[in-house]
Amino acid sequence: MPRESRGGSPCHGAGTDRSADMPKINIDNEAIECRPGVPVLQAALEAGRDVPHYCYHPGLSIVASCRLCLMEMQLPHPKTGEMDWAPKLFPSCQTPVKDGMVVRFDSEKVRENQRECMEYFLLNHPLDCPVCDQAGECHLQDYSFKFGHSESRMVDQKLKNPKKDIGPRTLLYQDRCVMCSRCVRFADEVSGTHELCIVNRGSRAEIDVFPGLPLDNALQGNVVDICPVGSLLDKDFLFKQRVWFLKATESICPGCSTGCAIRVDHHREVVQRLKPRYNPGVNDWWMCDEGRFGFKYVHDPRRIGRPILRRGGEVERPNWDDIPEIVTYRFEQAVERHGVDKVAAVLSPMMACEEAWLLAKFIRSVAAEATLVNGFVPVDGDDQLFPAGCATDEAKFTIRREKCPNRRGVEMIVSALGGNACAFDEFVERAGKGDFAAVWIVGGYPKPWVPKAMEKAVGEFRFSVVQDMFPNALTEVASLVLPTCAWVEREGCFVNHAGRIQPFERAIEPREGAKRDGQYLFDIAGHSGLYTGERVREMMAAEIPAFAEIAEAPAVPVHQH
Amino acid sequence: MIRDEDILNVDEPELTASERLYFPILVGMRTTFRHIFKKKITVQYPEVQRTLRVENYRGVHRLNRDADGRVACVACFMCETACPAHCIHIVAGESPWEDREKYPAQFDIDELRCIYCGMCEEACPVDAIELTPEYDLVGRTREEMIFDKEKLLEVFDRTNGVKPRKNPKITGYVATGRRNGSEPPRPGAATS
Ligand code: SF4
Ligand code: SF4
Ligand code: SF4
Ligand code: FES
Numbered sequence: 001m002p003r004e005s006r007g008g009s010p011c012h013g014a015g016t017d018r019s020a021d022m023p024k025i026n027i028d029n030e031a032i033e034c035r036p037g038v039p040v041l042q043a044a045l046e047a048g049r050d051v052p053h054y055c056y057h058p059g060l061s062i063v064a065s066c067r068l069c070l071m072e073m074q075l076p077h078p079k080t081g082e083m084d085w086a087p088k089l090f091p092s093c094q095t096p097v098k099d100g101m102v103v104r105f106d107s108e109k110v111r112e113n114q115r116e117c118m119e120y121f122l123l124n125h126p127l128d129c130p131v132c133d134q135a136g137e138c139h140l141q142d143y144s145f146k147f148g149h150s151e152s153r154m155v156d157q158k159l160k161n162p163k164k165d166i167g168p169r170t171l172l173y174q175d176r177c178v179m180c181s182r183c184v185r186f187a188d189e190v191s192g193t194h195e196l197c198i199v200n201r202g203s204r205a206e207i208d209v210f211p212g213l214p215l216d217n218a219l220q221g222n223v224v225d226i227c228p229v230g231s232l233l234d235k236d237f238l239f240k241q242r243v244w245f246l247k248a249t250e251s252i253c254p255g256c257s258t259g260c261a262i263r264v265d266h267h268r269e270v271v272q273r274l275k276p277r278y279n280p281g282v283n284d285w286w287m288c289d290e291g292r293f294g295f296k297y298v299h300d301p302r303r304i305g306r307p308i309l310r311r312g313g314e315v316e317r318p319n320w321d322d323i324p325e326i327v328t329y330r331f332e333q334a335v336e337r338h339g340v341d342k343v344a345a346v347l348s349p350m351m352a353c354e355e356a357w358l359l360a361k362f363i364r365s366v367a368a369e370a371t372l373v374n375g376f377v378p379v380d381g382d383d384q385l386f387p388a389g390c391a392t393d394e395a396k397f398t399i400r401r402e403k404c405p406n407r408r409g410v411e412m413i414v415s416a417l418g419g420n421a422c423a424f425d426e427f428v429e430r431a432g433k434g435d436f437a438a439v440w441i442v443g444g445y446p447k448p449w450v451p452k453a454m455e456k457a458v459g460e461f462r463f464s465v466v467q468d469m470f471p472n473a474l475t476e477v478a479s480l481v482l483p484t485c486a487w488v489e490r491e492g493c494f495v496n497h498a499g500r501i502q503p504f505e506r507a508i509e510p511r512e513g514a515k516r517d518g519q520y521l522f523d524i525a526g527h528s529g530l531y532t533g534e535r536v537r538e539m540m541a542a543e544i545p546a547f548a549e550i551a552e553a554p555a556v557p558v559h560q561h
Numbered sequence: 562m563i564r565d566e567d568i569l570n571v572d573e574p575e576l577t578a579s580e581r582l583y584f585p586i587l588v589g590m591r592t593t594f595r596h597i598f599k600k601k602i603t604v605q606y607p608e609v610q611r612t613l614r615v616e617n618y619r620g621v622h623r624l625n626r627d628a629d630g631r632v633a634c635v636a637c638f639m640c641e642t643a644c645p646a647h648c649i650h651i652v653a654g655e656s657p658w659e660d661r662e663k664y665p666a667q668f669d670i671d672e673l674r675c676i677y678c679g680m681c682e683e684a685c686p687v688d689a690i691e692l693t694p695e696y697d698l699v700g701r702t703r704e705e706m707i708f709d710k711e712k713l714l715e716v717f718d719r720t721n722g723v724k725p726r727k728n729p730k731i732t733g734y735v736a737t738g739r740r741n742g743s744e745p746p747r748p749g750a751a752t753s
Contacts, residue, residue: 130637
């Protein structure tokens with residue numbers, strides 16, 4: 001793209017201490033240290049000020065078109081050369097910080113500009129907040145309240161723009177648009193698919209797609225997030241719930257090995273939507289549609305809800321309290337009968353590190369020579385780089401082919417624990433030959449996954465525990481089936497493709513009858529009390545130092561995006 | 562665990578001579594006798610019924626209809642948000658009508674849980690929900706007392722004669738015919 005993003009990427013410095021060459025500027029008589037090269041607006045936001053802005057987004061190029069962020073700045077007087085307030089206002093989003101700069105937002109002139117801009121933004125606005133999904137998280141509402149007028153002086157009839165269906169997942173309510181062009185720039189610069197454009201001029205300007213080319217790319221959901229108003233709305237979430245009822249939980253997307261930081265918005269134990277969180281260097285401000293809408297399986301009624309125990313031909317519903325005893329006893333029996341090396345545990349890359357560690361520890365405690373297997377890794381096509389068609393090192397966003405969140409985490413644990421280990425394919429092959437008598441297989445994939453060879457090998461197991469989410473060939477015959485919770489019901493950490501250890505919290509309760517994987521593995525591994533990711537991480541860190549430190553996404557200033 | 566030192570024994574006070582002769586009862590009876598000769602304000606419900614101030618009596622809810630007989634509610638959830646008893650449950654949907662965006666596909670009020678505070682009426686931007694002068698609410702089951710959209714609209718049909726709808730004007734947002742001039746007004750506009 002010819003236009004360069006000057007926003008600089010991260011909101012909060014990269015962590016290195018560079019205070020020596022950090023420019024100091026003066027905003028409203030207050031000295032502020034900022035990162036070099038960022039716009040004054042970004043510096044002000046990071047310093048905790050709420051400066052209204054629409055067109056500026058740190059992840060996009062700067063156009064300075066909304067004129068809401070204007071500030072006063074001191075410049076040398078052309079005659080005397082003395083520093084004085086310049087008569088005109090400057091866009092703070094387009095003015096990079098410079099050491100010694102003096103600016104102010106807290107002045108009548110600046111406030112007057114904000115008030116007048118807000119009045120223009122609302123000229124043709126239908127004021128239909130009661131039926132608008134953005135209400136409650138709308139920058140137009142917030143800024144009108146804080147910086148605008150309380151009433152409209154418009155006496156003429158408003159222009160009415162009908163809503164447009166611009167793509168399979170997104171609606172455009174043109175009459176609510178403030179023409180910030182963020183969405184257009186996103187399609188140009190980040191997704192690189194160029195579907196959106198501005199047509200007409202002045203008060204007739206509107207956002208549109210080209211005939212026959214709907215907004216349909218793998219990242220399109222982000223335009224809904226960056227639209228500061230309720231103009232672009234998600235069809236999936238449309239009218240579902242008012243945003244103030246939603247509870248937010250910080251999480252990590254399990255869709256691929258990128259490990260995007262996300263927010264799970266849920267209401268009454270139902271996940272309503274997923275939104276990206278700012279996570280520099282991983283997903284920045286974005287997430288893909290596959291992850292965003294891929295949570296539907298969480299509420300699939302076909303999910304396994306409670307444990308199933310098979311003894312001979314009988315099927316029982318064991319009590320959760322009895323399960324630790326049952327599995328310990330049966331594994332010990334298997335070791336006695338078939339030998340200490342006939343036991344294996346398949347650790348799925350859908351598991352959190354803590355869960356994988358607890359299970360691995362348990363298996364090794366009953367059979368010291370048990371084989372730990374790096375579980376099945378689902379792969380789909382190739383990595384998708386964005387902007388579409390860019391080179392690897394220029395990619396602003398990557399959807400990875402590995403459709404699981406924690407392959408690296410499981411590998412880390414298996415290699416740290418040492419002893420017998422093998423890859424999944426090798427395990428399937430050896431299982432087919434009758435190498436294992438007692439196994440614990442973990443699935444937890446949202447899609448059917450059991451390979452044909454695996455289906456054939458199940459007959460060889462004398463005792464098998466299968467931990468999975470949906471019924472399949474393994475759960476049909478397993479001696480003990482344990483339900484796996486979806487990631488929103490669990491907590492722990494995933495290690496992404498680059499080795500970043502990222503924690504995720506639990507958002508909702510497991511369905512009735514089920515129990516969190518972490519909790520039952522905790523019980524089975526012989527610990528007592530409540531499982532928390534942190535508690536287990538502490539135990540892990542004693543053996544695997546890498547887990548002593550986790551990477552959390554930084555907090556972002558209000559109205560940042 | 563209740564410990565012995567936490568237990569406080571209170572003895573009954575001794576009765577006085579007048580109390581032993583039941584004299585204080587006569588003091589109470591004085592009030593009774595005084596009221597026997599006053600004007601009576603009790604009514605023989607249900608044969609006789611009180612007249613209510615219909616404008617602000619807070620009885621059973623109703624969901625108002627707009628001029629075309631459609632449910633006036635725009636499913637904004639303001640009432641659900643305002644309700645201190647959490648007894649309103651709305652499921653919003655895309656409205657089947659051209660001129661309106663959103664409507665309540667489902668609208669339930671648990672009349673047993675409701676405290677009849679009127680906050681919902683206060684919160685509604687289109688005056689779609691109102692409390693009516695109806696108070697003789699009976700049902701055999703709890704489920705029956707969860708009023709759904711149909712039932713609430715029925716209450717409107719029943720009470721509209723007694724307490725007509727105010728038909729508020731909300732915003733001045735009217736179509737200017739930029740694309741299709743004959744389009745009806747937007748939700749909330751004019752008389753919804
Ligand atoms: S649709 Fe939203 S993001 Fe796009 S120009 Fe309008 S207000 Fe900005
Ligand atoms: S009257 Fe009060 S308690 Fe009853 S539904 Fe309305 S807001 Fe809720
Ligand atoms: S406040 Fe009024 S319009 Fe909004 S949901 Fe309740 S009844 Fe419907
Ligand atoms: S002009 Fe600066 S944010 Fe729009």
